Amino acid sequence: xxxxxxxxxxxxxxxxxxLWFIKLRWLAVAGLVAASMVGPRxxxxxxxxxxxxxxxxxxxxxxxxxNVFRVAEEHGQPYGNLRSCAIRQMVMDLLSLxxxxxxxxxxxxxxxxxxxxxxxxxxxxxxxxxxxxLAAATSLxxxxxxxxxxxxxLAVHPVDPTRGMCGRACDLNLVALTVALFGIVYLTDSxxxxxxxxxxxxxxxxxxxxxxxTELQCLLDEIAELEQRKSHYMRISAHQLxxxxxxxxxxxxxxxxxxxxxxxxxxxRLLAGAIERVDGLLAIxxxxxxLAKIREGRGRAPWSQSxxxxxxxxxxMDALEPLAAQQSVELVPDFEGVSILEWGIPPDLxxxxxxxxxxxxxxxxxxxxxxxxxxxxxTSARVQVVDRGIGIPEAFRDQVLLEFVRAPNAKRHAPEGxxxxxxxxxxxxxxxxxxxxxxxxxxxxSTFTVELPLHFTPPEARKSLQxxxxxxxxxxxxxxxxxxx
Amino acid sequence: xxxxxxxxxxxxxxxxxxxVSAVLETRYRISTAGNGTEGLARVHEAAPDLxxxxxxxxxxxxxxxxxxxxxxxxxxxxxxxxxxxxxxQVYNVRMEVDESWVPCDRYLEKPVSPEELLAHVAELxxx
Numbered sequence: 001x002x003x004x005x006x007x008x009x010x011x012x013x014x015x016x017x018x019l020w021f022i023k024l025r026w027l028a029v030a031g032l033v034a035a036s037m038v039g040p041r042x043x044x045x046x047x048x049x050x051x052x053x054x055x056x057x058x059x060x061x062x063x064x065x066x067n068v069f070r071v072a073e074e075h076g077q078p079y080g081n082l083r084s085c086a087i088r089q090m091v092m093d094l095l096s097l098x099x100x101x102x103x104x105x106x107x108x109x110x111x112x113x114x115x116x117x118x119x120x121x122x123x124x125x126x127x128x129x130x131x132x133x134l135a136a137a138t139s140l141x142x143x144x145x146x147x148x149x150x151x152x153x154l155a156v157h158p159v160d161p162t163r164g165m166c167g168r169a170c171d172l173n174l175v176a177l178t179v180a181l182f183g184i185v186y187l188t189d190s191x192x193x194x195x196x197x198x199x200x201x202x203x204x205x206x207x208x209x210x211x212x213x214t215e216l217q218c219l220l221d222e223i224a225e226l227e228q229r230k231s232h233y234m235r236i237s238a239h240q241l242x243x244x245x246x247x248x249x250x251x252x253x254x255x256x257x258x259x260x261x262x263x264x265x266x267x268x269r270l271l272a273g274a275i276e277r278v279d280g281l282l283a284i285x286x287x288x289x290x291l292a293k294i295r296e297g298r299g300r301a302p303w304s305q306s307x308x309x310x311x312x313x314x315x316x317m318d319a320l321e322p323l324a325a326q327q328s329v330e331l332v333p334d335f336e337g338v339s340i341l342e343w344g345i346p347p348d349l350x351x352x353x354x355x356x357x358x359x360x361x362x363x364x365x366x367x368x369x370x371x372x373x374x375x376x377x378x379t380s381a382r383v384q385v386v387d388r389g390i391g392i393p394e395a396f397r398d399q400v401l402l403e404f405v406r407a408p409n410a411k412r413h414a415p416e417g418x419x420x421x422x423x424x425x426x427x428x429x430x431x432x433x434x435x436x437x438x439x440x441x442x443x444x445x446s447t448f449t450v451e452l453p454l455h456f457t458p459p460e461a462r463k464s465l466q467x468x469x470x471x472x473x474x475x476x477x478x479x480x481x482x483x484x485x
Numbered sequence: 486x487x488x489x490x491x492x493x494x495x496x497x498x499x500x501x502x503x504x505v506s507a508v509l510e511t512r513y514r515i516s517t518a519g520n521g522t523e524g525l526a527r528v529h530e531a532a533p534d535l536x537x538x539x540x541x542x543x544x545x546x547x548x549x550x551x552x553x554x555x556x557x558x559x560x561x562x563x564x565x566x567x568x569x570x571x572x573x574q575v576y577n578v579r580m581e582v583d584e585s586w587v588p589c590d591r592y593l594e595k596p597v598s599p600e601e602l603l604a605h606v607a608e609l610x611x612x
Contacts, residue, residue: 243498243541246596251504254599260507270507273500 025062046157050103105159107170123188135181244277287420294427301347309339309381328366337376352428360387388445401426493533495524497542508599521551540570552588565609567591
């Protein structure tokens with residue numbers, strides 16, 4: 001039933017109506033007291049003190065329900081409770097009304113139309129089918145009363161004792177009343193159900209709107225955050241460029257203004273320094289462009305299928321062997337199992353792995369060992385590049401994968417380096433649905449762990465038409481500007 | 486005996502140090518250091534009349550730490566300090582934490598022109 005599914009929409013409304021119902025009942029109590037007093041003066045002896053007692057009874061249970069309502073209010077009102085409370089009140093009201101009718105003339109009673117009033121209120125507050133049951137019960141109750149009065153089981157209290165029993169008119173009264181009760185429930189329902197339906201629709205629409213609003217708000221927040229990150233990134237990048245540029249400017253102006261003769265030994269040394277700074281600047285700019293390319297996913301080599309990670313790593317190790325030999329570092333492969341990536345950009349993967357292995361060699365001590373470990377699982381390729389080199393100070397460990405972060409010991413060990421290499425590595429692996437983490441101890445070495453899912457389909461790959469075979473790719477060993485770090 | 490005053494340059498950018506030395510050498514005796522620790526040692530050796538100090542060396546605010554150490558030591562507290570920074574103040578961690586006390590006499594942003602630096606040094610310790 002839609003009504004109970006959306007019960008929470010109706011609960012506040014029902015709560016208000018119940019309070020209103022309880023207030024109205026005080027009017028009924030006043031009416032009963034008045035009737036019990038006025039009745040005897042117009043010849044209806046039977047209403048005193050019977051209706052007064054009914055009034056007391058009604059007042060009693062009204063107080064009781066008011067109290068129940070207040071206590072429940074403090075603990076929050078579930079819809080189910082509210083509704084059963086309404087039904088109980090309605091049953092008590094109808095019972096009281098039947099008793100009142102008995103003392104005020106049975107089926108001649110002028111109070112019979114009050115039943116109609118109850119049916120309407122009940123249908124508004126309570127489920128329609130329950131009201132049909134209550135209407136039937138009321139009719140049966142009145143029929144029982146009528147028959148009990150007719151058979152002398154109950155005393156008859158006629159409105160006008162001089163006119164006696166009502167006979168046929170009362171039979172018809174009962175029939176008409178029964179029809180009226182059902183009719184009122186039906187009519188009231190047909191009116192209120194439309195409101196209820198609209199309420200539900202309105203609720204659904206409001207819900208959808210709220211959802212959309214929340215989504216939009218989230219999106220806005222995300223955009224704002226992105227915007228802030230972008231601007232922060234731009235500032236950091238600009239500062240990274242400004243520092244060497246400042247040195248170049250100062251150096252050149254010292255030469256230009258004649259403080260040092262450019263042809264002198266010192267002049268040549270300053271010029272060489274300036275050129276070195278310019279080279280560094282170029283390397284930073286190249287790396288920034290590289291990062292932007294990976295992030296935007298544009299201008300990249302196409303996605304290929306079936307990339308053999310073992311082959312890729314073996315090729316990189318072959319290519320880097322001369323560099324390792326030059327630094328007296330031993331490169332040790334340690335592969336277990338074979339990992340084939342469903343999708344990947346081979347040149348990017350080569351660059352990223354090469355970068356990690358190059359770093360491991362670069363930051364190793366002479367005679368050190370760099371292990372490239374591969375553990376193939378059913379779902380991922382786990383690659384570890386392990387060195388026993390200078391390591392990363394704890395303060396920098398969490399940041400070395402971020403842009404422009406270089407630990408002081410790394411700067412001392414290898415002054416060149418843009419501080420962007422590891423950021424590029426991270427971006428590449430993340431673009432492949434993977435991750436890269438670092439464990440390290442200063443002075444003891446570092447372990448970079450790359451986790452790549454085997455079955456990752458990037459959105460671009462679905463569009464990509466070039467389905468090449470990625471294995472057997474030759475790594476590029478020399479790149480412009482070099483990208484250590 | 487060289488009568489000229491001594492300027493100590495503490496900066497990890499050796500090209501910059503070389504260039505600035507070339508300018509300051511025209512009027513002052515120059516001593517240099519490539520990082521904060523070395524710089525503090527050099528202060529006691531060279532007894533400089535003025536220190537030109539880079540903010541960002543090994544650590545983000547290494548220059549500030551050096552300046553603070555110098556200013557809290559009575560033996561060095563009176564030496565004028567010119568701080569140089571490649572980053573603006575927003576990115577200067579120490580400035581954000583404690584902007585009420587910048588332990589220096591001049592705070593210059595790089596790039597610095599030779600004349601500008603000479604003028605500041607001259608203002609602080611004379612020609």
